[in-house]
Amino acid sequence: MKPRDKQLTIDEVVAQIEDGMTVGIGGWGPRRKPMALVRAILRSDLKDLTIVSWGGADVGLLARAGKIRKLVYAFVSLDSIPLEPNFLRARQDGTIPEIVELDEGMFQTGLYAAAQRLPFLPMRAGLGSDVLVNNPQIATVTSPYADPDGVFEELTAVPALRLDVALVHLNRADVHGNATYLGPDPYFDDLFCMAADKAFVSCEQILDTAGLTAGPEPTPVQRLLVSRMMVAGVVETPNGAHFTTCTPDYERDEKFQKHYAAAAADDEAWAAFEERFLSGDEDAYQAAVAAFHSEQEG
Amino acid sequence: MVSTGSTTGSEVTRAEVCAAAIADAFKDDGEIFASPMGMLPMLGVRLAKLTSNPDLVISDGESLFLAGVPPLFAKGDVVEGWIPFRKVFDVVAYGKRHVMMGATQVDRHGNQNISAIGPFDRPTRQLLGSRGAPGNTVNNRTSYWVPKHSSRVFVEQVDTVSGVGPKRAKEAGPAASRYNDIHRIVTNLAVLDVGGPDDTVRLLSVHPGVSVEDVQQATGFELAVDGPVETTREPSSSELVIIREMLDPKTLREREVPS
Structure with missing residues (x-):
């Protein structure tokens, strides 16, 4: 008997998030973000989220929205x-009601404390x-x-950063939730x-379990970072970390990032950016990005 | 741009003086992880590793410890270790690390701000966020690099304390002060530390062509000075060869500190 299949669609993942929830977003700055x-x-229509992130454009986009x-x-x-730029604007306009800035x-x-079910760690x-x-x-x-x-030293009692939902993006996963970073x-x-409480893994490609470590280019077992016992759902989202890095599948899309940052600085340009890239579903986004690049090259 | 055609004989630039001063900040560190943030600190650390302190452990700024010393922004050849972010945090707490960070503000007591300008609740200018500054400054040796020394950077009191100076560390108790070690502040004008009276910023040396008055005028508080202020040394001819021909043949350094 195989363990259960946890494949979901992007929209099925988001349907499990509720207003007011605390959502942790994996990766780091502009690197391997879901x-x-x-x-x-x-x-x-989600609103009033608590976002926990070593932030990049994930935070910028959610703040702007x-x-x-x-x-x-x-x-x-x-x-x-x-x-x-969008984070700057949100901070300077005071549009995020509550701010918790920590040392990295x-x-x-804080995540360790939560992962170990402790109230804090010193x-x-x-x-x-x-x-x-x-x-x-x-x-x-x-x-x-x-x-x-x-x-008797007096230390910081870092409170647990308990999350309702975690969203992470890895290179490969199986349908059960085992996942590798490459x-x-x-x-x-x-x-x-x-x-x-619930973690969702998006990935570049879903493989069968054997394919996570075996295959033409065997992957060391140390790269199996996430175990299925930690995971509630898996979704395949090719180019799903765009425009952040997903090494070695792809690096950061610097051209697009520049375009994003320039658009963020101006209301009209931002409206056009939203209309062009963010008004449709993920397929529409990826098609718009492809069109953006052929335009740049053309 | 400065001519790089001839290494010896051409005039030493301010950027090169800064690189040597940064290298000197790492020369007595022994076998620790040197973490430079930014281009000139990276140049200075690599210069130190090729001259005064070959034991330094350096990284590619991403996740690899490099056995060799590649030029700025070149790929490293031999890898000697793995240092993903989670292990950086381990080394911070372990203490065998010297980080040279940037600073949007530094105050009289050597506190640093990279978080926000103006009131924290609604900044007039949001910066990066405190990043690792609070943890660095109470765990491992920390220096700062300021490419444009001015009274906008050197202020009486920082708006937000990201990096903790020695006075605040002492006030926070022994757990904070035990490993607080603000070592050097290197700028485009001078080298400073926090050894002044009451743990204040002290002028150690001024770069060639800069006067003590120049530095004081570009500083928003009164600098501590112990006796006569020295002139920062110029890099030796062999250091100049390393800087100009090995580490930074594209003279990227001149972009950060124009001559």
């Missing part, structure tokens, strides 16, 4: 364009910085153990899945 799922959220009630982040960046290591510790990050000033809900905790000098960095996608 953008097809993010785009589906943009098209949905007014989907975010609360944002938990450590940075939002497009790397080659350091400041995410605290963010990982660390040094945050101490002395305005992260603790701007987030009075984050407390410190005194070590019960004296250090060699007899000091690029240089796993990021934290396994942690996002374990911190969530």
Whole structure:
């Protein structure tokens, strides 16, 4: 007997998200983001979401669309364009009601705490910085153990970043939810899945289970980052991380990213961008991106 | 653009002085992970690895430790380790790391801001976010690189404290101050540290052609000065060969610090 088949469509994934939920988005900045799922959220009626992300255009797009009630982040960046224009605008216009800016290591510790079903984990990050000033809900905790000098250190008690839903994008998966990353960095996608009540994996390609490690170019087992026991649903979304990286399947689409950033700076240009790229479904998006590139080359 | 035709004999540029000053910030670090953020810090760290501190561990800025020392933005050849982001966090807490970060603001007490300008609730200018600055500054050695020294950067008090200076670290208690180690602030004008009275920013040296008054005028608070201020050393001729012919033949450095 095989384990159950968890294949879903993009819309079936998004149908499992509810208004007001806390949604963790995997990847890192402009790298391997589950953008097809993010785009589906943009098209949905979902509102008042808490978004938890080491942010890139996922945060920018959701902020611009007014989907975010609360944002938990450590940075939002497009790397080659350091400041995410839609995030900047949202912050400077004050359109995200609640802001939780963490140190990027605290963010990982928060996910660990959630993944381990702990209320918090201690660390040094945050101490002395305005992260603790701007987030009075984050407390410190005194070590019960004296250090060699007899000091009981007071550490940041990083609260668990518990998620209702995690969305991650990996290179390959099987229909049961086992998934591999083929690029240089796993990021934290396994942690996002374990911190969530329900995790959904989008991937470039669904293979049979044997194909995840065997095949013409065998993949080391260490690349099996996500186990099916952490996963509620799987969806195949080719080019689904666009325009972020999905190494080695594809790198960041810098041309498109530039176009995105330029459009974000101007209301009229943004309306045109939305109309052209974000008004249809994922197939329409991918077709519009292909057309954009042939235009650029033509 | 500066001519690169002849290495020896041509005048040393400000960018090259900065690269050597950055290299000097890493020379006594021993066998630790040098994490430069930005181009000049990357150039300086690689210069240090090829001269004063071959034990430095360097990365491609993504996820690989490089055994060799490739030119700026070139692909590395031999890989000696794997350093995905999750392991970077491990090394931060482990402590064997020296990061040189950028800074949109630095204040009298060596606090750094890369988070937001203006009130945090509704910034006049949102920046990157605090990134790893809070964790870096209470865990591992941290330096800053400021390519345009000005009173907009060096302010009395930063608007948001991302990176923690020694005074605030002490006020936050021993867990914060134990590993707080703000080592150098290298700018296009000078080299500074936080060794002034009451843990304040102190002027260590001014670059050739820059006066102490120039630096003070470009700083929004009174700098601490201990006795006569030295002139930052110029790179040696062998360092110039490394900078100009090996690490940065395209003179990218001049874009960040124009002569």
